Structures are given as structure tokens and as C-alpha cells.
Amino acid sequence: MNGQRTLSLGFSPCPNDTFMFYPLVHGLVDTSGISYRERLEDVETLNRLALAGALDVSKVSYHALGHIRDDYALLRAGSALGRGCGPLLVASRSIDPCDLGSQTIAVPGRYTTALLLLRLFNPGLTNFLVMPFNEIMDAVLRGDADAGLIIHESRFTYQGYGLRKLVDLGEWWEGETGLPIPLGGIVARRSLGGATIAAVERALADGVAFARSHPEQAARYIGEHAQEMSREVCAAHIQLYVNDFSVDLGDEGVRAIHCLMERGERAGIIPVSGAPLFCGEQHP
CATH class of the missing domain: 3.40.190.10 (Periplasmic binding protein-like II)
Known part of the structure; x- marks a missing residue:
């Protein structure tokens, strides 16, 4: 060069x-x-x-x-x-993961790894609402979405919003593959x-x-x-x-x-x- x-x-x-x-x-x-x-x-x-x-x-x-x-x-x-760092699916109420197919899920982008993992976790999910990652928790709280797929710093703050974890996709991935x-x-x-x-x-x-x-x-x-x-x-x-x-x-x-x-x-x-x-x- x-x-x-x-x-x-x-x-x-x-x-x-x-x-x-x-x-x-x-x-x-x-x-x-x-x-x-x-x-x-x-x-x-x-x-x-x-x-x-x-x-x-x-x-x-x-x-x-x-x-x-x-x-x-x-x-x-x-x-x-890594490990213990995967995306989380959260909601303001308890939802059985088996019932997610009928729910609207706010996701942080069509090309995010979070959405890929969610689709691998449950291929039947199709009702996605795409928005910037930092707007997802508020959208769930307003009722614009039934659940939200959160990434980045939302992982550390979602409980302060009164949201509850439905699925830890990192935990699921590690259990499925044994890999980070x-x-x-x-x-x-x-x-x-x-x-x-x-x-x-x-x-x-x-x-x-x-x-x-x-x-x-x-x-x-x-x-x-x-x-x-x-x-x-x-x-x-x-x-x-x-x-x-x-x-x-x-x-x-x-x-x-x-x-x-x-x-x-x-x-x-x-x-x-x-x-x-x-x-x-x-x-x-």
C-alpha cells in the first residue's frame, strides 16, 4: 500500500x-x-x-x-x-411462548441477528412490527405491540419499565448448540x-x-x-x-x-x- x-x-x-x-x-x-x-x-x-x-x-x-x-x-x-448476552423477548404481561403466533412483536430491524434468532426459535412467527431498538419498550408499554424483542442496553433496563422476560434467545441458542x-x-x-x-x-x-x-x-x-x-x-x-x-x-x-x-x-x-x-x- x-x-x-x-x-x-x-x-x-x-x-x-x-x-x-x-x-x-x-x-x-x-x-x-x-x-x-x-x-x-x-x-x-x-x-x-x-x-x-x-x-x-x-x-x-x-x-x-x-x-x-x-x-x-x-x-x-x-x-x-459470547454467552449470556442474547436478545430478550419481553412483554408487559405473562404470555406463554407457545401462544406468540397470534401476537404482534416489535423487532429492532429486519436484518438484526435478534430477528433471525426469533425466527429460528419459532418459524411460525410472522406478525412483526419493525422499529428502532430504543423505541421497542415504549411501544410495548403503549400497547402498540404485544411483545418486544430487545437488544443492547435495553437488556439492563427493561425491568425498570415494568416489563417481564418471556424468552431469552441467547439462553435458547446456547442450549440448542452449546455454542456462544x-x-x-x-x-x-x-x-x-x-x-x-x-x-x-x-x-x-x-x-x-x-x-x-x-x-x-x-x-x-x-x-x-x-x-x-x-x-x-x-x-x-x-x-x-x-x-x-x-x-x-x-x-x-x-x-x-x-x-x-x-x-x-x-x-x-x-x-x-x-x-x-x-x-x-x-x-x-
Whole structure:
């Protein structure tokens, strides 16, 4: 790579993303001469931007990855993947999960992993009301939806709204597969070329490791983008979604992603693809 190259970089304003990307976008790690033009959007907006091929590098839901594998390669660093961190289905009243087929469910986007998991959990569900993730709990409380599929910081705050948990989809996934749950990952446009993608991956991995070693440095940046979140919720969010899988997916993380892709394909929710997950890898 000759000279400076600028890449568009999309990630969400959620604390786990701003925490991980702070060192990269502020030049605290070696970026191999690449600079980044950041764009912060909610995850479903990022999914749609990636579907349109509008970003060079981006955070996406693993559900969205299933639709863009031909054009984007997954990076081994930067993922939100783990145990005890899955989406929750909540309601203001007790509803038997077997009776959900007749209920309206508010969901945080058609390409979110949360919706993919819900459809795998119960393929008979079809009555979805799509809205931004931060509006779901209020919609359930108003009665606009019978139940809501919540992600991100809502996991820590739903009980304060008087809502009750109906299904923990992460718990269901782990029980079904024995694997951690893949929620979101970082992708890079394949047309960037192997050398550039490898440089981005190295810098991101170094940035995540730096952030975990210097957690206080990103505090102001995180706070600027999480203004409605308490410091305690921010800390809990980062602790839950940033872990060893965020530095490197490892064999177990890769198995979990392949499992999710295969189940989504078999269910007809995501298209079958012959593209490998990673740049330079042969299709398994």
C-alpha cells in the first residue's frame, strides 16, 4: 500500500462499539497508513448501508452478514459474541411462548441477528412490527405491540419499565448448540484486497486490546455518544459485549458463526452462498 488511504468505517454509538473503535479512529494503534472516516449509526442502518455496498468497513449484524457474504469478508476482530448476552423477548404481561403466533412483536430491524434468532426459535412467527431498538419498550408499554424483542442496553433496563422476560434467545441458542451466540461482527469490502483487509484486521485487533488495557481513555468519547445512558449501564454494556472473542473469534467463535449461517440457510431466512467467511479462505 502506497501513501495514505482513507476508508469509510461504520459502527454504532453503543458503548461496546465506541469503546472498541476509539483507539483505531484516534490513531492510538498502528493503522499501516490507513485513516478512517467514521460514520456512527444504529445497527439496522449499518446493515442496510452494507447491503447497499455503501461502506468500506462496517459493524453489521450476523444476520445481515448472511446476505452480503459475496461482497464483504468477515474480520476476526471486533465481534460481539459470547454467552449470556442474547436478545430478550419481553412483554408487559405473562404470555406463554407457545401462544406468540397470534401476537404482534416489535423487532429492532429486519436484518438484526435478534430477528433471525426469533425466527429460528419459532418459524411460525410472522406478525412483526419493525422499529428502532430504543423505541421497542415504549411501544410495548403503549400497547402498540404485544411483545418486544430487545437488544443492547435495553437488556439492563427493561425491568425498570415494568416489563417481564418471556424468552431469552441467547439462553435458547446456547442450549440448542452449546455454542456462544454471534450477534454482530465487522466486515470489510472484498474489493479492498487482501493486504488492506489484513491491515484493517490487525489494527482493529490491536485497538480492542488497547481499549481493554486502557479502559479510561475512551470514557469521554463513549459518553458523548451514549448521553441517555448512565455510567453504570455503559460499564455493564461494555463488560457484557466486549470479551476475548472481540480480540479474536478463535475456533469456537468461527464454529458458532458457521452454525448460525447454516441454520439460517436451512430455514430459508438467508441465501446460500459459496463465499468463505474470511478473506483468502477457501469455502468449507
